[in-house]
Amino acid sequence: xxxxxxxxxxxxxxxxxxxxxxxxxxxxxxxxxxxxxxxxxxxxxxxxxxxxxxxxxxxxxxxxxxxxxxxxxxxxxxxxxxxxxxxxxxxxxxxxxxxxxxxxxxxxxxxxxxxxxxxxxxxxxxxxxxxxxxxxxxxxxxxxxxxxxxxxxxxxxxxxxxxxxxxxxxxxxxxxxxxxxxxxxxxxxxxxxxxxxxxxxxxxxxxxxxxxxxxxxxxxxxxxxxxxxxxxxxxxxxxxxxxxxxxxxxxxxxxxxxxxxxxxxxxxxxxxxxxxxxxxxxxxxxxxxxxxxxxxxxxxxxxxxxxxxxxxxxxxxxxxxxxxx
Amino acid sequence: xxxxxxxxxxxxxxxxxxxxxxxxxxxxxxxxxxxxxxxxxxxxxxxxxxxxxxxxxxxxxxxxxxxxxxxxxxxxxxxxxxxxxxxxxxxxxxxxxxxxxxxxxxxxxxxxxxxxxxxxxxxxxxxxxxxxxxxxxxxxxxxxxxxxxxxxxxxxxxxxxxxxxxxxxxxxxxxxxxxxxxxxxxxxxxxxxxxxxxxxxxxxxxxxxxxxxxxxxxxxxxxxxxxxxxxxxxxxxxxxxxxxxxxxxxxxxxxxxxxxxxxxxxxxxxxxxxxxxxxxxxxxxxxxx
Numbered sequence: 001x002x003x004x005x006x007x008x009x010x011x012x013x014x015x016x017x018x019x020x021x022x023x024x025x026x027x028x029x030x031x032x033x034x035x036x037x038x039x040x041x042x043x044x045x046x047x048x049x050x051x052x053x054x055x056x057x058x059x060x061x062x063x064x065x066x067x068x069x070x071x072x073x074x075x076x077x078x079x080x081x082x083x084x085x086x087x088x089x090x091x092x093x094x095x096x097x098x099x100x101x102x103x104x105x106x107x108x109x110x111x112x113x114x115x116x117x118x119x120x121x122x123x124x125x126x127x128x129x130x131x132x133x134x135x136x137x138x139x140x141x142x143x144x145x146x147x148x149x150x151x152x153x154x155x156x157x158x159x160x161x162x163x164x165x166x167x168x169x170x171x172x173x174x175x176x177x178x179x180x181x182x183x184x185x186x187x188x189x190x191x192x193x194x195x196x197x198x199x200x201x202x203x204x205x206x207x208x209x210x211x212x213x214x215x216x217x218x219x220x221x222x223x224x225x226x227x228x229x230x231x232x233x234x235x236x237x238x239x240x241x242x243x244x245x246x247x248x249x250x251x252x253x254x255x256x257x258x259x260x261x262x263x264x265x266x267x268x269x270x271x272x273x274x275x276x277x278x279x280x281x282x283x284x285x286x287x288x289x290x291x292x293x294x295x296x297x298x299x300x301x302x303x304x305x306x307x308x309x310x311x312x313x314x315x316x317x318x319x320x321x322x323x324x325x
Numbered sequence: 326x327x328x329x330x331x332x333x334x335x336x337x338x339x340x341x342x343x344x345x346x347x348x349x350x351x352x353x354x355x356x357x358x359x360x361x362x363x364x365x366x367x368x369x370x371x372x373x374x375x376x377x378x379x380x381x382x383x384x385x386x387x388x389x390x391x392x393x394x395x396x397x398x399x400x401x402x403x404x405x406x407x408x409x410x411x412x413x414x415x416x417x418x419x420x421x422x423x424x425x426x427x428x429x430x431x432x433x434x435x436x437x438x439x440x441x442x443x444x445x446x447x448x449x450x451x452x453x454x455x456x457x458x459x460x461x462x463x464x465x466x467x468x469x470x471x472x473x474x475x476x477x478x479x480x481x482x483x484x485x486x487x488x489x490x491x492x493x494x495x496x497x498x499x500x501x502x503x504x505x506x507x508x509x510x511x512x513x514x515x516x517x518x519x520x521x522x523x524x525x526x527x528x529x530x531x532x533x534x535x536x537x538x539x540x541x542x543x544x545x546x547x548x549x550x551x552x553x554x555x556x557x558x559x560x561x562x563x564x565x566x567x568x569x570x571x572x573x574x575x576x577x578x579x580x581x582x583x584x585x586x587x588x589x590x591x592x593x594x595x596x597x598x599x600x601x602x603x604x605x606x607x608x609x610x611x612x613x614x
Contacts, residue, residue, distance in 0.1 A: 087545065189433050
């Protein structure tokens with residue numbers, strides 16, 4: 001199965017991956033969940049009119065389905081039969097998610113905690129998405145990350161009893177591959193959407209420069225979406241905005257290459273992380289989770305091996321031993 | 326000997342299942358825009374289907390053609406994948422590595438948002454975005470009687486003035502909070518949490534359908550904002566909202582218990598080279614408790 005093995009390999013390294021990488025995924029997934037659910041007050045959903053949860057999908061979301069599918073996959077359909085929860089109940093659910101994520105972060109029953117955070121999180125986020133009539137990629141990414149942690153290989157978790165970051169194992173590739181696949185597909189599909197929805201000349205029609213001028217001018221009023229004034233000033237340049245849009249389209253379209261040419265992964269993920277940050281600066285979209293997940297895809301096994309060898313750390317012998325077939 | 330004869334059968338069965346599922350995914354991915362196109366032509370009517378998206382047929386056609394042309398190679402990969410899956414006695418991790426990407430591919434191909442995966446960002450452009458600062462003043466620019474200009478001027482952000490290059494007139498819809506002490510203070514839809522409060526609360530011009538709910542929600546969130554929080558964390562370091570509105574310091578606002586109403590105004594400002602000033606305001610909607 002060399003083809004598949006090569007497919008999930010990265011950095012041209014032997015297949016075994018350091019547990020450190022899974023530990024980072026676990027910590028970032030729970031950390032982001034704590035961060036998001038400690039920041040957003042989802043109990044606000046209790047004050048949203050019922051009709052907002054049963055309206056049709058928004059046309060701009062380009063869905064074929066009148067009822068969004070997350071109505072079912074996030075268990076919103078149960079409110080077709082029972083009353084919607086009060087603000088206090090939602091608040092308590094949110095505390096359960098934060099508590100679960102906190103325990104998971106500490107390495108206490110991480111698998112169970114990931115399932116609890118994923119299912120309850122999906123339910124609350126599903127309510128938010130339905131009430132907002134939006135797709136919100138950043139919450140989707142956190143949910144995916146929690147799911148990946150919930151289905152981790154059994155030994156890939158750090159726990160309060162087990163912490164061996166430099167242990168190498170083939171199985172530890174799995175979580176990494178899933179996240180890489182998810183993100184690169186997401187970017188590639190976003191590029192295809194641009195071509196399908198607008199056309200191959202999307203980068204000429206994008207006109208980020210016009211948007212930037214608009215974003216600056218609308219900032220005269222407190223009622224508007226925020227933007228970084230200095231960043232938008234720079235992006236107001238037509239040539240720069242067009243080149244940026246061209247790079248977005250081409251690099252998003254090429255994203256699946258990262259699955260087949262592992263050495264390109266750092267370049268892709270650093271580009272995409274900076275792209276999300278610039279979208280936050282210019283458009284005000286909070287894509288923190290996307291940025292964090294992109295940075296999770298850097299080759300930490302290689303970095304750990306390099307560091308361990310350089311420091312002549314004791315665990316070196318362990319992972320060299322583990323790397324042997 | 327029996328193992329040698331049974332294993333290929335299981336592997337072949339699994340390979341056919343994988344290939345069958347991929348074929349089904351591609352078939353539905355083509356069928357959806359095809360049905361949408363027929364609906365657009367008013368030849369059929371499908372109750373569960375949203376707006377027809379005929380242009381997606383081209384992308385689906387390319388996908389189907391590629392699938393047909395490469396079907397042998399894809400089937401070969403399915404066989405290798407099934408070999409790999411059945412190689413060890415039982416390794417759930419390998420099944421996870423196959424099933425989850427299949428779910429992702431399916432959700433992408435069928436344009437499903439399933440909570441943890443969706444079709445990606447839609448196409449967008451700004452080529453037709455309207456100028457925010459326009460040379461001509463909007464019609465009927467004036468102030469309502471008995472309203473202070475200063476109340477509306479509070480909705481301006483002086484820190485943005487140096488970055489604005491054009492002169493003329495700018496107008497924006499501004500939300501104001503009314504308190505029982507008689508004051509009217511600027512706010513924004515960030516207090517409503519959702520991305521599109523206008524549709525969520527039915528905030529049509531001159532007609533607010535769920536004003537009471539909006540007041541309850543704003544009161545609920547204002548309590549935390551007055552303390553500089555969104556929920557548990559300080560607002561300044563909180564995870565950004567999906568759409569991040571301009572930051573407003575609500576700490577000096579009266580108590581949420583004294584919130585008596587919410588109004589939406591179209592506020593017009595004159596933008597000069599050295600200053601910006603409010604020159605008019607028109608009431609769009611008013612919600613009272």
